[in-house]
Amino acid sequence: MRMKRIGTIGVAGAGILGVLALTGCAADTKASGGGDDKVVLAEPSWVGATANAAVVKKLLEDELDVKVEAKQMDEPVAFDALNSGKADAILEDWHGVPKKEKLYVEKKKTVVSGGDLGVVGHIGWFVPKYWADKHPDAVKDFKKLNKYYKDFRTSESGKLGHFIGAAPSYSQHDKELIKNFDMKFKHIPSGAEAAQLKELKRLYDAKKPFLTYWWEPQWMNEKIDMVEVKLPKHTPGCEVPASKAKCGYETNQLEKFLNADFAKSNSKAAQFIKNFHWSTEDQNEVAGMIAGEKMDPEDAAAKWIKENKSKWEKWIPKK
Amino acid sequence: MSSPTLTKDETTQSSPPSSGSSGPRTTPEAPSALARFAANPKALALVVAALVVIVSGLVSGDGTWPHSLTADVKSPLNDLDNWLVDNRDTHWIFLYFLLHLSNTAQVCYDTLLSLLESMSYVGVIVVGTLIAWAAGGADLSRRALRTGGTALAVFVVCGVLDVWEPTMETLALMIVAVVFSALLGGLLGLASGLSDRCEKILRPVFDTMQVMPAFAYLLPLILMFDIGVPSALIATVIYAAPPMARLTSLGLRQADPTALEAATSLGADARQRLLTARLPLARKQMMLGLNQTIMMCLSMVVLASLIGAGGLGSEVYEALGALKIGDALVAGIAVVLLAVLLDRTTAAAGERLDDVATSGISRTVERLRLAVWGGIVVLIGVFAAVGTAIAGNEWPEGWVVDFSNSVDTAVDWFTDHLGSGIPVLGGTITWAQGFTEYVLNPLRDGLLATPWWGLALLVAVIGWIVGTWRAALTGVICLALIGWMRLWDVAMDTLSQVLAGLFLTIIVGVLVGILCARVQRVDRIMRPVLDTMQTMPQFVYLIPVIALVGQNRTGGILAAVIYAAPAVIRITAQGLRTVDPAAMEASTSLGATGKQQLFGVQLPLARKSMLVALNQGVVLVLSMVVIAGLIGGGALGYMVVQGLSKGDLSQGFPAGIAIVCLGIMLDRLSQPVGKRVRD
Amino acid sequence: MSEAAETTATAENEDAQTNVKANDNDTRTGPVFSVRNLWKVFGPKADRVPGDPEHAALSQTELREKTGCTAAVRDVSFDVHKGEVFVVMGLSGSGKSTLVRCLTRLIEPTAGTLEFNGEDVISMGKDALRELRRHRASMVFQNFGLLPHRSVLDNVAYGLEIQGMAKAVRRERAAEMVAKVGLEGLGERRPGQLSGGQQQRVGLARALAVDPQVLLFDEPFSALDPLIRRDMQEEVIRLHREEGRTMIFITHDLSEALRLGDRIALMRDGEIVQLGTPEEIVANPADDYVRDFVRDVPREQVISVRRAMRPADAAEAATGTEITPETLVSDAIATVARTGEHCRVVEDGHVRGVVDHASLLTVVAGLDKDSAGEDGMEREVAAV
Structure with missing residues (x-):
């Protein structure tokens, strides 16, 4: 089963109940700002998107030690979330909401393109x-x-x-x-x-x-x-x-979109997401494992990552 | 409904009104029955209205709402939509009010969740079990041990099913939602319980909320609060607060008047009277309200996964998205278990309070209980500090059992064979096609062919017969509003589905209900099944239903029947069982057979509860038919789904309003006068 | 007050005696409650009814047809004297419960004047009224009105709690009261665990705990079984004997009224039809309605020999057992039967008259001048 791993939010050390509550709030408000400590991915409801998110998440967490939360939301909502900073990136956009795309990307400039996904x-x-x-x-x-x-x-x-x-x-x-x-x-x-x-x-x-x-x-x-x-x-x-x-x-060349602040921060995670680029076949392979063979998305991603090291090594930003 | 009840009538002459007026067959009884019938102005009105509808429908053939009486609601809504998008980040109402609301919700949830996580699974299990045990009385009595045991079992099973994390998310959501719902509900209840003017204003609001499918008001919330936990929490609080408010108000109003008078006669001022007499006297009703609020919170927290609530609901929803019925079912089971846990714990706490109230407690026991609660608080602190150190914050991976794949296989096999593999009888797909062609389509076409004024007349007449002129007026206004928003045709489609679903639900519900009431064994078997069906998230039914009957309206109706039947079964069985035992004894002493007893005594005497069942059925079927927009139910439900997933106010909002209008209309038409309180 | 208490000490003819004494008190101190022309009208524009002489003349049904109003209490006037038990009696719907609630303005009277120890109750502000209810007049209710979630002790202490008394003090006082009404050892029970009679004892203790000048009883025993009812009546008599507290007692039970009341006000359709001592009412009914009401009362147990005696001739004045004028006819019968001769009624050393077989039997048979016209009464009853 695919988990939305929220992970521990930096409160492990807190001792007493009151202190814990306070630090909990502090940690959370920081996290939702879209800083380096947690990346929120907007994950539309189709399986291909799940595959994207699973692979990105697994790699970010294992290779770059960045916490990732994938939130299920469809394109229209995802654009709002990218605009407000509630989400940092959407990995696969089908240009299904041209109105909002125009508003946020061209007019408000709160959302920026992250390049093509590679999948057609x-x-x-x-x-x-x-x-x-x-x-x-x-x-x-x-x-x-x-x-x-x-x-x-x-x-x-x-x-x-x-x-x-x-x-x-x-x-x-x-x-x-x-x-x-x-x-x-x-x-x-x-x-x-x-x-x-x-x-x-x-x-x-x-x-x-x-x-x-x-x-x-x-x-x-x-x-x-x-x-x-x-x-x-x-x-x-x-x-x-x-x-x-x-x-x-x-x-369609499926496109990635990033929250402008997140993109500007040029953090490792942001760089990684900009670099992320794979083919239709790759995505289908992972999606097939998830939906067809009913594997846990995390396991499916792990399997693909294990077998395709050469492909994803290029995505890791250089130190 | 209004035809005179013939007490000892063995013939089946008394037929439905429409045929009764057209062809009177002369039998000895007929003239008197007919005379009585004709003398009843309400029955006559119904016949006339029905005739008008049928004739006008046949003559006109197209009965849509006239275009001249409509308004363009889309453009202003579009403007509003654009305004919302443009101003969401800058306008003061967002910055200084809504944003705070949403931040508070988010912070509460996050804090609670991180607390639960930092306690680790061991801490949660220990503390949860202790809380349940303490709620049950914190002693060695059966009740306390049973409640504690239930909690322990529920938590462990949730872990073993590998849904620990989403369970904790849902639990955190639940706690926040319940606290706020109870507070809001309590305050509103206080207002409407103490002030007649507030009651007058709030009563219709609560009544409306009760028939309003929650699905309908998700959309405005996501436009205001964005998708995510705050929207979900706010939707949940709006949905779950009314029962608390209703029952608090009821409790305050029903408080023993003599006791209140006694307080006044002793010189208590208003505040003293409220705190020392009125509130304590309303306690029982308030506990009941809290219990209902908790259950409604749970069902809404699950539904709210559509707008980003996370937790078990989104496990279900996402699993269905990948067609993994097994996973969805597992998460659904966890929801059911949580429901059982919360229900048992609050029930035990209520019982214990009752005990204390009726028999008192000794001082030592009271101290002991306080000590236990204190200990629990300390334990929470301890676990929060060192929980993760002891056990790690995730459920150990080796301790899980995965049976979702076998469930998938089983469900696949089952649906395949039931779907088309039954020899001779065809299978559900064939039946569903038949149902669509011979019931659903004619019904829809009939409704569409009937002129709008004919339908309005029928609604008015039924409303007048069942309730009062007020019900009639409400019904007609609702219809008019639907027409005015240019949603007449779509709404008629939905209405036809609701009526067909209701018809099936009532048949199934009443038959099984009778069986439950008369055969002990059936009742014993059905009880847990019904409990499970009532608490299982509605989504779980949706995908297997497609396999059974395909993605179409019938699928939606089937899901609605599955969803609504348990309540109808339960109320029917309850009504039959609680028929005045003296009347039953009398009929037995007269030598009535079981059948005579059922039709002569039980069913007529249980009429009132059957009407309640009908009313409840209407509300539940409507809410599910709307959700069935997700699986091809089309019509209004689809428009709401569309509005939700596109964040499109002009599309989803009028549809939501139309659904509410349908709900209110159907509720008023199926609600006999003086039967306002539902259980 | 103490005088009244003393006089009630003689067991059997206490009613008559206290009555006399109470009447004596009358002249010395002012009334506790003084009610004049009190109205309570329910319905639209209720306040217009009392002032309008045209409406005042209408019967209850006519009034309702004409104005839509119901006059629960119409133009009632009476005084309640210190230390007496004042009974208001009537059938249900006669307005007696409304009347008693008007006394502390639990129900707001529509018109009239109402004084408590000479203070105008009608014009009292909220605080003064609350003060009156907290300390000076407390009430016992038909359905007890106990708080089910509190122990007996806390229920009894409830009035004191409302006054703001400290917990330890009020619990101590409550415990005293609990003992006083005979519920020792049940202090920690909940009302739900007590019998009806016991619950009403709690209600009584709660009213007593605040040490009020006046106790108001609203049909306190009508929900109880007959035997228990009798016990409770004894209890009230005992309390009255011990403390001499002024009591206003509402009942629909004539025998209860006769047992307890120093004076009885008989109500019908919101009006007081007759007000007098039990003896006056039984011996001298004001109208057919009252006459029918008291028809089945064993007259010899209410009427005193004062009403049965005839003037003594010279011979009789010297012989026969001496009895007081307040002696009940039933007692006189016993004496006459025992001695076989007439009795002399002696008051202040003078022989006032004699009673013999014939005169006593006249009373028992109801042939004395006050009761007549049985037939006329029958019809009246049917109409009621």
């Missing part, structure tokens, strides 16, 4: 391979899906085909696409990523056809064989405003 993110519409093999024409041109919409009907979607939408915090404009292209589909959003995964797994195991919002990197891709449906090519700004969007999704 890609979003699109996917169908399972067993269905794609039977209907190759639909895979090449998404409009042909209208021919087969009856395959995708469920009790939820009624007369239309069922489009499994993304969880609410994910970047998406599928609903608008369906409307703008007169697709005979009903966009039914997922409540959470877990719910979507479970639903896909269920449908996949039952060999049922489905059409879904899906993305890479995603550890489930190793268990579920899916084929992307081709959407109109993305051009910069084509999805703004969403109501007029007529294009697919951008291929």
Whole structure:
């Protein structure tokens, strides 16, 4: 089980109850400021992010002796936390909240970019391979899906085909696409990523056809064989405003963002996080261990670290 | 509901109102029954309203709220949202008020947590056990030993399950939340117990809070306080303070009037009367309130993991995010155990206080107890100083048992086979599809097809029949507010889910309730099961439900039924069991069979508690149907989830209000007059 | 006060005797309570009712129909003298409990004047009123009104605690009181562990502990079993004999009223229908209502020979046992039956009259001039 190790907060020496309470407060207020003694990572709710955080945390704690707390928060909230200093860094941002990004990075300058993560993110519409093999024409041109919409009907979607939408915090404009292209589909959003995964797994195991919002990197891709449906090519700004969007999704260089003060401090931890850069495959390996094999994130990270010393040695700042 | 009760009626002629008016079949009894029926203006009104709804629904086919009667609530909310974001760091209201609030919460929590951690697991176990033992009486009586034993077992099991750290986080959150809830609740209760004007103002607030799904007010909090412990604590205090306030007020108001008069007649002034007579007399109710507050704190602290509370709740939530049912269940079990611990300890403390009150205690015992409490405080200090030195601050790694993987396997196997592997009967997925197609969809389409004024009429009539014109008015206003916010269609979707869920819950609840009340053995088996189900965090049900019926509305409804049924079962069984024994004896002496007894005596006499069960069911189903927005319930619940995860006020806030409106409306419609106090 | 105490010493005819003495006291000291034209009206604009002569004439139901108000106490006047037991008697709803609460303004009277030892109670400020309640008048309640979370001792000491007395002092005094009401050894018990009678003894001790001038009893024994009730009545009689404290006693039980009361005020619908000694009320009911009330009272045990005697002729004046005018008829019957001849009623050395078989039996049979019209009464009762 993945622990959010808060660790001891520098109160071990305190003797009497009152003294202890006081030092406890003092230690805490200092820690939440984002100093060198504890780094707070914003960890969005998908497994890839868990993998990032687990590896960074393990390395920071073992190699640089820096305490790390990973707090689960999705992008919109994470940006607020980076702005206020409640979090120091987010390791994987999908550019899902352009408004806040603009406000904090460009206007207020309280959040700064930490460079690319190295992982390439890609979003699109996917169908399972067993269905794609039977209907190759639909895979090449998404409009042909209208021919087969009856395959995708469920009790939820009624007369239309069922489009499994993304969880609410994910970047998406599928609903608008369906409307703008007169697709005979009903966009039914997922409540959470877990719910979507479970639903896909269920449908996949039952060999049922489905059409879904899906993305890479995603550890489930190793268990579920899916084929992307081709959407109109993305051009910069084509999805703004969403109501007029007529294009697919951008291929994203996932980016790290840091709290400005934290970045400026240029502490070892900050340097390390700026250096942190790994590939989609690396991330999938760790994520797969966590989600697929149900390993403890800490153990999964330890295993990857043990096997890939050459990769992470570069991230450690020089003394 | 309002149809005349036929005392000795073997025929099933008395049918629901709608068909009763359309086709009267002439049987000897029918004319009189019909006459009585027609003479009842309320029944007649209901029939007329139902007819209007059906006919207008069929004729119009599209009944959405007229656009001219709506307002754009999104733009002002967006502005507010932007204002909040821009001014959160600079505006005085944040700097000088909200920030202090949130810092205090954070500091309290951090201090407590570091105290718990510095005591190390040994210290926590020893002190926790001692506190429970002292609460139970600090002697060798069965109660004290049992309470202490429970505490010891709970702590050890939490450690063995490898959830020690999150348990401590939750415990720290709990302690802070309970202290503040009890203080706030006590003060509000004092105000409304002593002043009629305060009572008049606060009463509706408490009533509303009770039906308000907690999910609905998380969003404004994170906008004000950011995600994290402070938001979670504040949400918890808001959620858990009302029962304390309610019961304190009730206790103060119910205090033996003669005793109060006696105090006055002896010349006590207002302060003396309060401190020496009124508060002590309200003590029992206040203890009950504290117990309820603690339980509600626990459930909210878990739910608040959605806004960054941490602890066991976020273990559950994160485990579910990775589809690890086993881990989620383990954390859920720890929550249940904590609930058991807190419940038993407060109950034992309450009992002991009662004992002291009714039979007194000797001076030596009193001194001994004081000494024990003093010792506990000293021990806390000692462990805080040297705890980590003795035992290290983490639960030893070798002392854990991991059965989450086997749970996963078991749940997978179970859901796979139940899902579609049952021969002939199909499996839950097929049934769920049937349910969606033949119950849920028609219901939703029906509600959408009914003109808004038809529905408002029906709500008004039901409100008038069940309660008073006031209930009718409240219901209609709630509906209007939903329409005004342009959420009519979405709300009708949610309403259809709530109604379907309620229907199932009542069927399951009443059937099992009857079984529990009549068969001792079933009752004995069900009791711990119900306890567990009621305290298990709601999230735990969500993912297995997807495996069983898929990510759709039916999944949400299934989760709601699982969540709400225990309360309904319990109230039904309780109601049946406590039917006047004289009436039961009389029917036995007349030679009634078990069936005759059930339908002739028990069920009619238990009608009141059945109505309470219905009301309780409504509230619980609604809160769960909303949470089911996480697993495809869609509608209002999804909008709240969306608002929460995007921090989008304009999206989530109106939906939250609409949920509250639905809640108030359904509550008023299902709440008979004079039945305000719920257990 | 001491005189009254002495006179009550003779056991059997104490009622009549104290009555006489109390009446004597009357002339010497002013009344403890002096109540004039007291009103308590519940309802909207209650204060308008008492002043309005039109309303005052209405019956209870008419008043309610017309104004929506209920007059629990209407235009009541009486004096309570020092050392006497003043009983207010009436059926439930007659306003007697409201009346007694008005005396210390536990219920605020609507109109009228009310004096305690010559002080105006109505105009008292909060502090003065509290002073009155703390030290001078304390009350015993029908439902005891004990605090369940306190021991017997602490309950008894409660009044003293409110006065601000130190703990050791008040506990000592409370212990005395506990002993006085016969609860020795039960001081550490909780009220819940006591029987009803014992609980009321605690209530009594609590009232006594503050050493008030006046004890107010609000139907204190009606919640108790008959036997225990009798015990408690004896207790009150004993206390009164020992201390001679002024008592105002509310009851709905006629026999209790007759046993305890020096004077009885009979209430109906908020008004005092008759006020007098037990003998006056039994022998001389003011109206049919009262007559019906006292119908079943064994008259010979209440009425004295003063009412039964006839003028003595010369022969009789010389013979027969001498008895005082206050002798109860029942005692006189015993004497007459024993001696077989008439008795002489002697007062201050003069023969006032004689009683014989015939005159005594007239009283027993209720054929004396005061009681008549049985039939008329029956109807009256039905109406009530």
